[in-house]
Amino acid sequence: MEKDKIYVDGTVGLGGHSEAILEASSPTGILYGFEWNEDSFKLAKERLSKYGSRIKLFNKSFIYIKEELKKQGVLADAILLDLGISSFLLEGSGRGFSFQKDELLDMRMSYTIDLTAKKILNSYTFEELKQVFLKGEVPRAEKFAKFICEKRKREPFETTQDLVKAVKEFYKTSKKDLLAIIFQSLRIEVNQELKNLEVALKELPDILKPSGRIAIISFHSLEDRLVKFAFKGDPRIKVLTKKPIIPSQEEIKRNPRARSAKMRVGERI
Ligand SMILES: C[S@@+](CC[C@H](N)C(=O)[O-])C[C@H]1O[C@@H](n2cnc3c(N)ncnc32)[C@H](O)[C@@H]1O
Known part of the structure; x- marks a missing residue:
């Protein structure tokens, strides 16, 4: 991962991906993180506070990414959405x-x-x-x-x-x-998960730098279909994954919830 870049994690959860991005882009990469769930947001904020001004967290839905990045006057080098629900929400949110x-x-x-x-x-x-x-x-x-x-x-x-x-x-x-x-x-x-995804698919390519990338991980066919056809029909996007990337058997063993994950990646033209 290159340094001095702007990354967006639209689904921070407890901050696993965000932390990996911040580590890989150390010491200069900046991450804008969005997490809708109040409890996950608080936990992620604590976990990621050690990155100081390199992390900017928003307790908001990812449908506000475009608006927030515009306010900050920045475009993104890469955007990640890891859709759906986390183990924390499933097991610990009540x-x-x-x-x-x-x-x-x-x-x-x-x-x-x-x-x-x-x-x-x-x-x-x-x-x-x-x-x-x-x-x-x-x-x-x-x-x-x-x-x-x-x-x-x-x-x-x-x-x-x-x-x-x-x-x-x-x-x-x-x-x-x-x-x-x-x-x-x-x-x-x-x-309203499908509507949120539709908004994101429409708006997010606008805030990518040329050659910037958007990666979306989905967990069921309804979402994957939306991502597949939106990327395919979008003149702003070159599809980098003809077939979705799926987890290896070894990853599924380590993390059974990943078994239905599919990742598609697009590049801003
Ligand atoms: C699969 S988990 C992501 C886990 C995360 N990648 C990690 O490393 O911990 C999905 C997260 O996205 C959040 N989420 C779902 N819809 C969202 C939305 N529209 N905007 C922002 N966050 C959302 C959920 O609350 C959940 O924490």
């Missing part, structure tokens, strides 16, 4: 992301969001709920949406285990992959 916990059905990455998973399950119309499950590629989406609408008349959904019970009742199984896809579909809706 916000109802995991079907293995019993927590309130919240699923907001940031408290700046009004919508929660509980609101979706209890107050979306049948049609809206069906769309959430269809978009999330949930099996038998329409019938499951109908089932939820019936079930909530008897008792509103409160906790993650209420949803797990409903899944078991409807599908007669509680396979982890099925629960994961249903929880993911609600998380995507609460946080």
Whole structure:
């Protein structure tokens, strides 16, 4: 990694990638980091404080990267988005992301969001709920949406285990992959993840220097498809990854959550 450069990490999380970038670009590389989740932001800020003025952190969604970089009057040499949810959010945030916990059905990455998973399950119309499950590629989406609408008349959904019970009742199984896809579909809706990605794909090439690069790591096909077609159809971008980069078997062994990761890289023309 070259020095004296400007890097952007749009999804800082607990700061793993940010730290690696700051180390590799030492002593002069500058990193602009964005993290939406309040708790992750605080932890990352502490972890990265040793880099002093080389790190500029924003507790904001990555949809504000263009606006912030414009304010600072800089263009980026490289931008990274590592989409979705972190182990910290899943296991330690208490916000109802995991079907293995019993927590309130919240699923907001940031408290700046009004919508929660509980609101979706209890107050979306049948049609809206069906769309959430269809978009999330949930099996038998329409019938499951109908089932939820019936079930909530008897008792509103409160906790993650209420949803797990409903899944078991409807599908007669509680396979982890099925629960994961249903929880993911609600998380995507609460946080408007696909819309955020669309904004980023449209705006981020504008703040790259010529030959600057953008790398996006996605964890499900809905996101990967958006990235693939946006890069392909973007006259500002030369695609550097004809096929997405995927983790090696060895990396998957070390980090099983990486198994579905796909990275695509584009270069500013
Ligand atoms: C897969 S984790 C990233 C982990 C990070 N690369 C690391 O090394 O620790 C994704 C992170 O992106 C954050 N995130 C998701 N959507 C975001 C958005 N629109 N803007 C900013 N951060 C977002 C999540 O809160 C989460 O911490």
